[in-house]
Amino acid sequence: MPRGEAGAHAETYLDANATEPLRxxxxxxxxxxxxxxxxxxxxxxxxxxxxxxxxxxxxxxxxxxxxxxxxxxxxxxxxxxxxxxxxxxxxxxxxxxxxxxxxxxxxxxxxxxxxxxxxxxxxxxxxxxxxxxxxxxxxxxxxxxxxxxxxxxxxxxxxxxxxxxxxxxxxxxxxxxxxxxxxxxxxxxxxxxxxxxxxxxxxxxxxxxxxxxxxxxxxxxxxxxxxxxxxxxxxxxxxxxxxxxxxxxxxxxxxALPERAAALAALRDRLEEGVRALAPEARIVGAAAPRLPNTSCILLPGVPAETQVIALDLTGVRVSAGAACSSGKVARSPVLEAMGLGAAAGEAIRVSLPWNAGGASVERFLAAWGAMRERLRRRAA
Incomplete structure (x- = not known):
């Protein structure tokens, strides 16, 4: 396991775009x-x-x-x-x-x-x-x-x-x-x-x-x-x-060398494949364009971003929505609105893998995100 990676029952930090763990x-x-x-x-x-x-x-x-x-x-x-x-x-x-x-x-x-x-x-x-x-x-x-x-x-x-x-x-x-x-x-x-x-x-x-x-x-x-x-x-x-x-x-x-990019991109792709398998209705925003190797913007239709961030946080999985410089507020994203997503701009979370991420972090996220999505489906039924 890479240095600093969270274990299966510990905090899983996936908010590197807000701040990276200290090297x-x-x-x-x-x-x-x-x-x-x-x-x-x-x-x-x-x-x-x-x-x-x-x-x-x-x-x-x-x-x-x-x-x-x-x-x-x-x-x-x-x-x-x-x-x-x-x-x-x-x-x-x-x-x-x-x-x-x-x-x-x-x-x-x-x-x-x-x-x-x-x-x-x-x-x-x-x-x-x-x-x-x-x-x-x-x-x-x-x-x-x-x-x-x-x-x-x-x-x-x-x-x-x-x-x-x-x-x-x-x-x-x-x-x-x-x-x-x-x-x-x-x-x-x-x-x-x-x-x-x-x-x-x-x-x-x-x-x-x-x-x-x-x-x-x-x-x-x-x-x-x-x-x-x-x-x-x-x-x-x-x-x-x-x-x-x-x-x-x-x-x-x-x-912080781009040579690490291939390893991070492989982890990001594994995470996105898992999301699609768990929830075919989910959407990876920006997937058609070149992207950072560590970043996934995951849109879950009908579920406010704040609900997703809080639900994952309660399981020890740390992600975010929108810019981290907005005084802790979670609101509809101007970035996603500019991309034409309309009301869905408030339904996306950002998962950003840190420099020391490994496969355990991805599996922990998928388990927590999949369980959250299933609870919400049952509640809506």
Whole structure:
């Protein structure tokens, strides 16, 4: 059994897209950083040691995700990285935001542009509609745009065609910001290879500690800070850097390799095959599109997502519905509504396998989900 996998009668954690279990290497790196007393901005020996650790982490993150160290801005997490990109790069530009973007992107976009934010629609499979994007970018006499498209959707796992979107943006003088929070470490992600202008990361989605993220910038971009202060992060983000969380982020990034994707995809496929066998009426949302290897969005017609999440939680199986950043609320999913599911958008749960998942986790989920579905059928009869 992989390290950390829940046993048959213990908690079964299947909510990795909310936060991954902490990787041992990330824990060790964070603890070692806690033992450094210096402030990275201090010039004495202790400060210089902290600075070396900070810049080593910056170099590791840059190398891992196709950026230059000077283009890595450490933040408190993915939400702040998204906000810094939109506030710092969106001024004077039209904001074109994917219909299924994370709430943090939508909130930042509305703070910058209000009701002038333009939605980029998605197809029924959840992928961005590139024809619609091209038409929006080609509008005559319109200011240049900042386009926001996530690499992978947090609810369905659907991957957007980012290389094609980046080419469209370049052809029309637009910038492309990519929220890669869910994709990083699960599928190949590179700022340079994608052709994007900025890219957001979150440490705890990689298996690092909570409290650190990063915004990666292509050369030539220098967004104004959201948090002004001292000269930290080349003046792009004031405040003393959270060194333990940053060290843990870098260590987690080094271990979160897409090579694990095939094993996770096999577990996901086994889970989805089991769901279909137990309940032919169930639907795997986004199954027709390329997806993250660890994510299944399972729709059970007629059963509210909240009912499913609570019923599974009572058996020790931890899943979720919608975005984890919505203050614990379970409501109809805007992502699934954008995909045309209507009232059924409130009937889907998200199962996201963590890095240390194994077959026992899948079997435990199927047993609990199948029993839940059977109880509900009997009750409705």
């Amino acid at each position: 041992p290497a990330a824990r060790e790196a964070a603890i070692a950083a806690f033992d450094l007393p210096g402030n990275p901005s201090s010039v004495h020996a202790a400060g210089r040691a902290a600075r070396r650790l900070l810049e080593t982490a910056r170099e590791q993150v840059a190398a891992r995700f196709g950026a230059r160290p000077a283009g890595v801005v450490f933040t408190a997490g993915g939400t702040e990285a998204n906000a810094l990109a939109l506030h710092g790069l969106g001024a004077g530009r039209r904001l074109l935001v994917g219909a299924t973007e994370h709430p943090s992107v939508w909130a930042a976009a509305r703070a910058v542009a209000g009701e002038a934010v333009v939605t980029v629609p998605v197809r029924s499979d959840g992928q961005a509609d590139l024809e619609a994007l091209a038409a929006l970018l080609a509008r005559p006499a319109a200011p240049p745009a900042l386009v926001c498209l996530m690499a992978a959707n947090n609810e369905t796992g659907v991957l957007h065609p980012l290389a094609e979107a980046a080419a469209l943006c370049r052809a029309h003088g637009a910038l492309l910001h990519v929220d890669a929070v869910q994709a990083a470490g699960r599928v190949p992600v590179s700022l340079a290879a994608l052709g994007a202008d900025s890219l957001a990361l979150s440490g705890h989605k990689l298996g690092g500690p909570k409290g650190a993220g990063a915004l990666l910038l292509r050369p030539g971009l220098d967004p104004a800070p959201l948090v002004p202060g001292g000269g930290q992060e080349r003046g792009r983000r004031g405040g003393t850097e959270p060194l333990p969380a940053i060290a843990g982020l870098a260590a987690a990034a080094a271990e």
